[in-house]
Amino acid sequence: MFSKFFEWYEKRHDYARDWLTKNDGEVVGCFCSYAPEELIYAAGHLPVRMLGSHEPQDVTEPHIFGMYCPFCRDVLAQGLKGRFNYMKGIMLAQSCLHLRQSFTSWRNHVPVDYAYYLYMPNKVQTDHARSYLAGELAKFRRSLEEWTGREITDEALREAAEVYNESRRLAHEVYDLRKGPNPALTGLEAMVMVASSFMVDKKEHNAELKRILPELKERRLDRETGARLMIVGSEDDDTEFIRMVESVGATVVTDDHCTGSRYFWNSVEFTNGDILSDIANRYVDRPTCPTKDFETRSRFPHILQLAKDFNVDGVLLIQQKFCDPHECDMPPLKEYLNENGFPTLFLEFDVTVPLGPMRIRVEAFLEMVGEEELF
């Protein structure tokens, strides 16, 4: 049922090259899930979220000091190795220091026609962030217009936001089917469904979701659900890891990752006012990355609510090695979840993960989670 999503995810470059032959726009690489893709889409381009390839690499050492996260180096490696040689534009929505180095080094060393750094606010907990971001989006819009010489109308922005909102609504529908005792899809399928939406024209992705949803609602998986797990943490599209977890008596039923629910959780609320303000509000209000989550820890109640809504038995706390923003959240988050009755297992990720040792740790965790039911 999810084969199309797997195909898109695994053959992302083939899709993008094919898209370029059929469309008048360009492929624009977006660094970080805070990228306001609606603007790029409205300009007639294909926004693509930059991910790594989960392969060991040796090309980034001269560019990014080894104390930064493996994800940001894996992303840069894709550019340095020429995997995106068809891509003419890149843009960064400011978030952590790690990923911005992938962007700045890409801009320095990988040929592109267009590179834009959007100064996304970090303190989203002040109301001033709204008007500020709307102003920055206006500059980004003008910059895109200058690049291609094409006007981006308010109407085009509204249409793009509607397409994105539909994508978000459909993703929610799919996630809702994981709440019941027999989830209609595995965590791996959900991960690939969301990740593939980073790489594909949202209209096409929406069409495929709409096609499978009626069947998905009736679907009964031929497998035991086992322990219901939630995954929380840094960027995570490690399909091999989640496949392993779901092979040892568990199902991942929800997540709080920028590559998962955080990407689509909230929508643009149309106010009949300035469309850029509406879009800005969407990005200010979305579930936060820890690097933007201060002074209050607004993430924690949201994560707890997810755990409750999806009837979670345990939480895997997943963190990219050296990811400072998540490192600043993990100890208090672990304590918070434990105090609220959710056991946790902390795992540190690299570009590749040692599946054998991780399997042992996950199995031990599942035994611990299962004990409560026995005694």
Place this chain on the structure above:
Amino acid sequence: MAEYKTEPLKSWNKAKELRLKYYKEYQDAHKNGGLRWTGGAWSFDAIPAGLGRDVYNITGEPYGASLAFDKQLSKECMEAAEAKGWARDLCSYMRNYWGSMYLNKYAFGGEYPSPDFCFQDHICCSHGKWYQHVAEYKKIPYFCIDVSVGPYEDLDENRLMFVVNQMHESIEWLEKITGRKYQDDLLIEAVENECRSTSAWAEVCYLNMAKPAPLDEKTMYSLYVHGTLAKHSKEIADFYEELRDEVKYRVDNQIAAVPNERCRLMSDTQPPWGFLKVFRYLENFGAVSIGSLYTFGLIGIWEDKPDGTWGPRTTPMQKGESITTRDQALRILADWNLSKPEWQHFYDPNIKTRMMLQIVKQWGVDGVMLHLNRGCEGLSCGIMENRLGIAEAGVPVMTFEGNMGDEREFDEKRVMARIDSFMETLGIDMLQKAQ
């Protein structure tokens, strides 16, 4: 054989006294009914100054460095932070600071003096999170101003006003949490002092262009620190002007920091505080580290001059501008700080490379030593691109790996060996061997 005369810095004792006075005043603030607050070295300390003359702060980075200098205490602090589950690769100043808080030990004796509130700014991933945890642990209020609005060369009204609006918001917040009436005249005075102190420190660094250099970087570390403690204070502004005059005297009279100066180096990022002997080791080669973008521009405020050189930024007062309102003071404070050299690389390593090459050119630098500092993701951001840019410009550059605040990540012998190799590539022998 010494080529130049040298003599101790007359301002040295005053520098030490001021630093200890700062930490003592913070510690004793409550005895006299005053307020204590904590935040980063880059926080807008001029703003809480409007709450009264009995308001004292402790800034996290220099405090973390002071802890790092005491290796035993630092180790205890690190272990205390790790025992709470914090990762070892987090900012080592932050881990030292948190450890001191958990252990209830003050680096200057006695118990950790709990602050009344946290007041921070945010440009690095750790900034906002550092005091979030302090506020949670000590159960005190917290305000943070986001300054990540891009490099100064791209500053416009929207970006400036995002910072200024948050500053206004912070004053309302300060009044609310302290119950005190805010005094704009004290804010204006503090802003003027900050402009004066940070421009005067830049003047001190500017004078180090002279040959022989009147100051070496190890000495500068003990002097720049005052700007990281209380850049808004009259005492610090006055001190930096006195220091500038003394350094000018040294320049006029060819009083050298390193009497056998024959090679000029510059460094980058914070030093490994427990191993400042690295800089003394350089003297064996007749090499002086004249400073760095870090010592010049962490606190010093600079500007491009019409002749294409880089020099101390002209203060509003020097321009004849008079500050009369809160809004004007905050606009100046925001604009002034957004031009800080050490804030620019957060957006583009090429800007930092450009500034470093300007220092190489203007200060007559023969080689660059980059500290790949595992303890600070903020100032190490883009550092490998800086290395490439400096090397491409034909300037000799070496790297050494370490940690500003965690001595467990510094390999002294290996670093000294790298310095030996680097000096060899520069064609500089150890003086003992040369003689």
